[in-house]
Amino acid sequence: MKSTALMIQQWKNALIAEIQTLKEYEGRGILVLKGQHLATSEGGAVYWLVMAYPVSLFPGGSIVFEYNGKKAEGNILSSEGKDVIAELDLDLGVEIGKGILRNEPWDLLNKLIERLEEIEEDPAKMKTVENVMNPPQQTFHPREKVQNTVHEAVLRSKYNPVTYIWGPPGTGKTYNLARAAAYQYVNDRKILLLSHSNAAIDVITLEMCRFLQENHKWTGGEVIRYGHPEKEELYSHPELNVAKLAELEDSITGERKRKFEKKRSILKKKLSNGFNITDSAKLTKIEVGLAKVREKLRKKEGAFLEEAKVVATTLSKAATDPLIYNSQFDLIIVDEASMAYAPQIAFAATLGTRVIICGDFKQLPPIAVSRHGLVGKWLKQDIFHLSGITDWVERRQNHPQLMLLPVQRRMHPDISAFTNELFYHSLVSDHPDTLHQRASISNQSPFEKQAAVLMPVINHLPWCITDSGSRWNLLNSLAAIQLMLAANASGISSIGYATPYRAQARWMNTIISIFFNKRDVSINADIFASTVHKFQGSEKDMILFDITDSFPQEKAGALLTKKESGRLINVSVTRAKGKFILLGDDEFIKKHVSGEKPVRKLIHYLEKTGKTYNREYASVFSPVHTKRLRWYEKNKTEKLLKDIDNSKFEMILSFEKVEDVPCEIWEAVKRVSRYKTIKILCKQKDGIPLASFQLDPREYRHPFIGLDQKVLWFGSLHPGNASNKGLSYIPRVFSSRFFSSYMEGLY
Numbered sequence: 001m002k003s004t005a006l007m008i009q010q011w012k013n014a015l016i017a018e019i020q021t022l023k024e025y026e027g028r029g030i031l032v033l034k035g036q037h038l039a040t041s042e043g044g045a046v047y048w049l050v051m052a053y054p055v056s057l058f059p060g061g062s063i064v065f066e067y068n069g070k071k072a073e074g075n076i077l078s079s080e081g082k083d084v085i086a087e088l089d090l091d092l093g094v095e096i097g098k099g100i101l102r103n104e105p106w107d108l109l110n111k112l113i114e115r116l117e118e119i120e121e122d123p124a125k126m127k128t129v130e131n132v133m134n135p136p137q138q139t140f141h142p143r144e145k146v147q148n149t150v151h152e153a154v155l156r157s158k159y160n161p162v163t164y165i166w167g168p169p170g171t172g173k174t175y176n177l178a179r180a181a182a183y184q185y186v187n188d189r190k191i192l193l194l195s196h197s198n199a200a201i202d203v204i205t206l207e208m209c210r211f212l213q214e215n216h217k218w219t220g221g222e223v224i225r226y227g228h229p230e231k232e233e234l235y236s237h238p239e240l241n242v243a244k245l246a247e248l249e250d251s252i253t254g255e256r257k258r259k260f261e262k263k264r265s266i267l268k269k270k271l272s273n274g275f276n277i278t279d280s281a282k283l284t285k286i287e288v289g290l291a292k293v294r295e296k297l298r299k300k301e302g303a304f305l306e307e308a309k310v311v312a313t314t315l316s317k318a319a320t321d322p323l324i325y326n327s328q329f330d331l332i333i334v335d336e337a338s339m340a341y342a343p344q345i346a347f348a349a350t351l352g353t354r355v356i357i358c359g360d361f362k363q364l365p366p367i368a369v370s371r372h373g374l375v376g377k378w379l380k381q382d383i384f385h386l387s388g389i390t391d392w393v394e395r396r397q398n399h400p401q402l403m404l405l406p407v408q409r410r411m412h413p414d415i416s417a418f419t420n421e422l423f424y425h426s427l428v429s430d431h432p433d434t435l436h437q438r439a440s441i442s443n444q445s446p447f448e449k450q451a452a453v454l455m456p457v458i459n460h461l462p463w464c465i466t467d468s469g470s471r472w473n474l475l476n477s478l479a480a481i482q483l484m485l486a487a488n489a490s491g492i493s494s495i496g497y498a499t500p501y502r503a504q505a506r507w508m509n510t511i512i513s514i515f516f517n518k519r520d521v522s523i524n525a526d527i528f529a530s531t532v533h534k535f536q537g538s539e540k541d542m543i544l545f546d547i548t549d550s551f552p553q554e555k556a557g558a559l560l561t562k563k564e565s566g567r568l569i570n571v572s573v574t575r576a577k578g579k580f581i582l583l584g585d586d587e588f589i590k591k592h593v594s595g596e597k598p599v600r601k602l603i604h605y606l607e608k609t610g611k612t613y614n615r616e617y618a619s620v621f622s623p624v625h626t627k628r629l630r631w632y633e634k635n636k637t638e639k640l641l642k643d644i645d646n647s648k649f650e651m652i653l654s655f656e657k658v659e660d661v662p663c664e665i666w667e668a669v670k671r672v673s674r675y676k677t678i679k680i681l682c683k684q685k686d687g688i689p690l691a692s693f694q695l696d697p698r699e700y701r702h703p704f705i706g707l708d709q710k711v712l713w714f715g716s717l718h719p720g721n722a723s724n725k726g727l728s729y730i731p732r733v734f735s736s737r738f739f740s741s742y743m744e745g746l747y
Helices: 002-024 106-120 123-133 149-159 173-186 198-214 232-236 242-249 251-272 277-307 315-320 342-349 373-378 389-394 413-422 434-442 474-490 502-515 565-574 586-592 598-608 638-646 663-672 736-746
Strands: 030-041 044-051 062-067 070-080 083-088 099-103 162-166 191-195 223-225 310-314 329-335 352-359 402-404 452-456 464-467 470-473 494-499 526-531 540-546 576-584 629-633 650-655 677-682 704-707 711-714 729-734
Touching: 002 106, 002 123, 002 342, 002 373, 030 277, 044 070, 044 277, 062 083, 070 277, 106 123, 106 315, 106 342, 123 342, 123 352, 149 162, 149 173, 149 352, 149 402, 162 173, 162 389, 173 191, 173 198, 173 329, 173 352, 191 198, 191 315, 198 223, 198 232, 198 310, 198 329, 223 242, 242 277, 251 277, 310 315, 315 342, 329 342, 342 352, 389 402, 413 434, 413 452, 413 565, 413 598, 434 576, 452 586, 452 598, 470 474, 470 502, 474 494, 474 502, 474 540, 474 576, 474 629, 474 711, 474 729, 494 502, 502 526, 502 736, 540 565, 565 576, 565 598, 576 586, 576 598, 586 598, 629 638, 638 663, 638 704, 638 711, 638 729, 650 663, 711 736
Parallel strands: 162 352, 162 402, 191 310, 191 329, 223 310, 329 352, 452 576, 494 526, 494 540, 540 576, 650 677
Antiparallel strands: 030 044, 030 099, 044 083, 062 070, 062 099, 070 083, 464 470, 629 729, 650 704, 704 711, 711 729
8 A cells, every 4th residue: 555655646746846837837728819808807897708719618717828928817607609708807998819728637637646645644545546557467257257358347346456457449448338327327337428529438438328228228317418519419318417407407597598699699799790888898797607507507516416327427527526526436437548548546435435547548548738847657657557557568468457349340350451450469350240341431432443552652852841840741732632533533521631740730731621611612521630640530431641740851740650659650540440541752752761660561461462552643543523723734824824924013033043934834824924923932042043133031931932912833843843753743722722821821
């Protein structure tokens, strides 16, 4: 027990170090476009802030708002879409302009420290922590009775204090956990379902609900989703949502809440057209009224939670909400445990008699920012490593408290073959039906009848540039859009775009809405673009993994080369059900990354198995899916010359050297230069063959020609610059939105 006490003290010190780093770390924050003063409060002032994009901030959360060199601290009163109502400790004036809003994530860590201190005072809870972090090597469940993986999970969690479940991608973690919980629920156990994310807990709750209903074991109000659901489907099940149950129970208060929300919406619309002191005062009163109504309904929620047999919520909610951490359960089930801090899971385990800890230690670990030694030891490693489970696996031994889910049903076998061999010691097999079930996806475009493909995008021009410590690659982004358009046209219903870099993900989300709009394209696919970290726990019919790294970078990014890069590669590949495309400059990776790194092994696997695209690009870039993006062979400049002749008022030429622009292009520009504004963005200032032009003072970044703030041609138009192995097509983008977004992003 002394070692457990020392460990918990180290956990607290690690959390304190992480909190300190978070306070010192100037994060990116959320861009606020504008704001209006609503009322003066005891603590300062109430403001209505309009975000640049929709956000989800929890009421009561601490924030810092930076504006005109001032830092105002405060709390969230409400958050809905782009609108945030906040109380700040400074009066910043009647109307405010752009600023940065930062929320304070360390509040959750402070609460976790408080929970750990409570554990230290309870010997029974200390013993639970010891069992979690040093799982007993003796089991008590009747192994001879095991019928299947669900039955094994039920038996283990009935007889043993702690059960670890290793669930590689596609092996049915949600399926097994939901049914194990359902069987325990039917046997009158009280269960707490937990995960680090709202989305993950939504999925397992819905799966359990469906299973119980199909087997006629469902009783409304006994299974509760507590917190803030992300999946819309949860809102169509009022008997699952504790907030909806409270409103149905107290219909008068529920109706008052809906009326307040309707009035608030009307007032916000009026105020968005101009400041009005009367309406501002009304909006403030409504926010106060809503807060009182919510508090009354919250008491009702507490009553429902006490009566519920199954409560599903997040690990953060469990540590911060007394309705959870003051309760006791028969069984705790933690999903996606590899992404949560070990102290979070250990605390959660103390809320019950027995615990199931499920996850995949070959996927992404928890994220912490501090470089403190204790943070590296306790917060940056997952609980499977810290409990010694992975040591047994790496020695090819079976820990008594670990059960493996051994059959995957998600991926086409050509996709799973790579990860099973490299990451899972060939312990996972494909379900016999997987090949047939995924053929309907792999047979579609792009790359018909291929499930795992390397798509080289090689072009020795400076496409990959840095952005606030991250990287973005314009050429890769447009190639990805072309592939996504092809997939959408062929009928693939869900597409994921993953990249190691935040800047590239942000850029892709900007342009996806430009190229995928209902006016120009019949949208068949659900599209999600993000960094790899946000893909864990999800799956898509097709995954595009964009390496992003390329010239002129001098080395590959740490995300692809560091020790833990294998986890990132594993998550990227295993999100794909029927088609995985590795997109990018494979020559750059081969030159700058060791052959022992997982990204090199992935490239080698795709080349070795004959799944490398043959670099004959016509079948990819010749089809036209939208007027906003077309690709042309480098040596065919007729369309560009026509665009130059038809341009109305402005032309921008961006290039490194004068000779990079073919003579026929210069001649076309000369013809129109007398009555158009010509801007030159070039490293070379002399020898420009024009009589009249303006030198753009901005730094040369990419080769392009821009016309009338709506047409952009990217790349070198000089045949001499084309490589036999390089991309022989150049993109033309026709969109004023793209033009403005590109220029803003570039400079």
